[in-house]
Amino acid sequence: MLHQFKQVLFPQLKPSKVFIPLFNGKVSAGFPSPADDYVQKTLDLNELLVQKPAATFFVRAQGESMLGAGIHPNDILVVDRSIEPKSGKIVICALNGELTVKRLARVKGKWKLKSENLDYPDIPVHEELELVVWGVVTNVIHPV
Amino acid sequence: MGCRDQCDPSRVMQPLLALVDCNNFYVSCERVFRPDLIGKPVAVLSNNDGCMVARSQEVKDLGIKMGVPVFQVQHLVKQHNIQLFSSNYTLYADMSARVMSILEGFAPSIEIYSIDESFLDLTGVCEKDPIDYGQKIRKAVLQRTGIPVCVGMGPTKTLAKLANYGAKKWKHTDGMLDLSDPVRREKFMKLVPVDEVWGIGSRTTAKLNQLGIKTVWDLATQPSKRIQAQFNVMVARTILELNGIGCMSLEEISPDKQQIVCSRSFSRKLTDFRELSEALSEYCTRAAEKLRHQRSVTGCISVFIRTNLFNPSEPQYQRSASIKLSAATQDTRTIITTANRLLKELFKPNYKYHKCGVQLSHIQPALSFAQNDLFDVAGNSLLEKSDQLMQTFDKINRRFPKSLSMAASGFDKTWIAKAERKTKHYTTDWNELVDVMCV
Structure with a gap:
């Protein structure tokens, strides 16, 4: 059957699913039951990184303006679109038709988009925030 | 009758159905x-x-x-x-699954009507302010997926569908229209041509127009005897629906030109893989029947499973996955095997599953000579004829080996060669994620 499929695609985090067995050994003073000694559970990274699957997207970072926030070129960012953008959050925004990573800031009653790199100037937000913000970044997946 | 509770008007809830339709x-x-x-x-x-x-x-x-x-x-x-x-289609199937799972959080039961439309049963859910509820649905789907939707509401499916047309067409509705109120309904129906009614095709429209029935209101106010004499029972049912009398309930199977969705909420929660697999296989069989009935083949199979999203106190789990087939098929066996392979990947124990389903997309007509001749033997389903079919298949293969290999590779080519402007699988392939700029 396998040869029929050109490609197998899974929309969720499946490829990154790492099953790490958790061994929960007990010390028993009575009669030990070998079966009871191992409560085996697997850890699913989805549980850690994805709260709202329908609203969660993965994107790949390019460029160095967010180094200060720990976002390096080629890192994968976890974006949860269901989270309300607040001051201080790192967000993906649509700027001049391009998806861009910035830190959202509220300065003197006005919204600003800041980089984590002094070489890049702040960008004031003129439109409604809903139109600009694409999603809120919750995690960075960075290989070391 | 012993139905005091039901007959007491204050106890009977007015049915409210919504059609949520994604824009373009x-x-x-x-x-x-x-x-x-x-x-x-x-x-x-x-x-x-x-x-x-x-x-x-x-x-x-x-x-x-x-x-x-x-x-x-x-x-x-x-x-x-x-x-x-x-x-x-891989992208559209994934985005569709996201939209539908968000909609499931807004209604106790929904019917996925096509890749971009769902009926929601909102009876007793938002009596106080349906408009506000509809706007909440729109906002949630847009914010969480980026997909704009319009919402139409009414006491019947036909009215919900009609309301959705209005919500799309008229900007001042702000994408949400409720036709529950008979006064508003009358005003609206007088403005809309009869061919916008769900199920009224061009031939029926021509016939209705000849009889002087031009607007939806003209149709809704026809005496049923006149209609029954000249049209089929569907038109008569449509008139009842337009008057707020429900004739169509939420269904679990829905034909559509572009995709076939077959899903259902379980009457009891399923936790066992085998039970889920049995249910899924049944939906696959029905979807495959629909597929062959419309003489089509499918190139993309999606499966989804969900816990009850409408009950947030339970542990929640929802997943979906798609497979793009290298050769399009209408074979029940292939569809079942493929869907179950996806289910195996998605299934996680210890959850109470509320719903599962299969979606066939990338549907195209089974145009190939071989396909039609082989798979549509006297209009019977493939499974019943499978032995005979395979024998025929082998016979042809022995006599004309080339013709069979041509049919198979023919499909391959339509897949690969002519999708020159395809965008990436942004949501289903780690190597094709969208780039975001740190500039």
Whole structure:
């Protein structure tokens, strides 16, 4: 059957699913039951990184303006679109038709988009925030 | 009768159904990952890049009709710089699953009618302020997926569908229209031509127009005897539906030209893989029957499973997955095997599953000579005839080996060669994630 499929695609985090067995050994003073000694559970990274699957997207970072926030070129960012953008959050925004990573800031009653790199100037937000913000970044997946 | 409770008007809840429909769905999916396309004319092409199957509002405004072959409007494409894309069904199936799972959180039961439409049963859910509830649905779907939707509501499916037409058509509705109120309904129906009614096709429309029935209101106020004498029972049922009398309940199977969805909420929660697998196989069988009935083949199979999203106190789990087939099929066995393979990947123990389903997309007509002759033997389903079919298959193979290999590779080519403008699998392939700029 396998040869029929050109490609197998899974929309969720499946490829990154790492099953790490958790061994929960007990010390028993009575009669030990070998079966009871191992409560085996697997850890699913989805549980850690994805709260709202329908609203969660993965994107790949390019460029160095967010180094200060720990976002390096080629890192994968976890974006949860269901989270309300607040001051201080790192967000993906649509700027001049391009998806861009910035830190959202509220300065003197006005919204600003800041980089984590002094070489890049702040960008004031003129439109409604809903139109600009694409999603809120919750995690960075960075290989070391 | 012993139905005091039911007969007491204060105890009987007025039915409320909503139709949630994604705006220019395929185009909207592309725009989520390409914000530069917002406000620009964009069209998505059919298999083989032949015809326009989805158009942005800008393209519609140019007078380009649905399904038009690209070569016929080549001058407009150039003149207005219309951005053309091949169908990216993997992306659309994933975005559809996201939208539908969000909608499941808004209603105790929903019918996924097609890849971009769902009926929601909102009876007793939002009596106080349906408009506000509809706007909440719109806002949630837009914020969480980036897909804009319109919501139509009414006491019947036909009215919900009609309301959705109004919500799409008239800007001042702000994408949400409720036709529960008979006064508003009458006003609305007098403005809308009868061919906008769900299930009223062009032939029926012509006949109705000849009888002087031009608007929806004209149709809704026809005496049923006159209609029953001249039209089929469907038209008579439609009239009842237009008057707020429900004749169609939420269904779990829904035919559509572009995709077939077959899903159902379970009467009790399922926790066992085998039980889920049995249910899924049944849906696959029915979906495959539909597929063959409309003489089509499918190229993409999606499966989803969910816990009850409407009950937030339970542990929640929802997943979906798609497989694009290298050769399109209408074979029940292939569909079942493939769907179960996906289910195996998605299934996680210790959850109480509320719903599962299968969606067939990338559907195209089974045009191939071999396909029609082989798979549609006297209109019978493939499974019943499978032995005979395989024998026939082998016979032909022995006598004309080339003809069979041609049929198989023919499908392959339509897949691979002619999707030249396809965007990436942004949501289903780690190597094709959308780039975001740190600049």
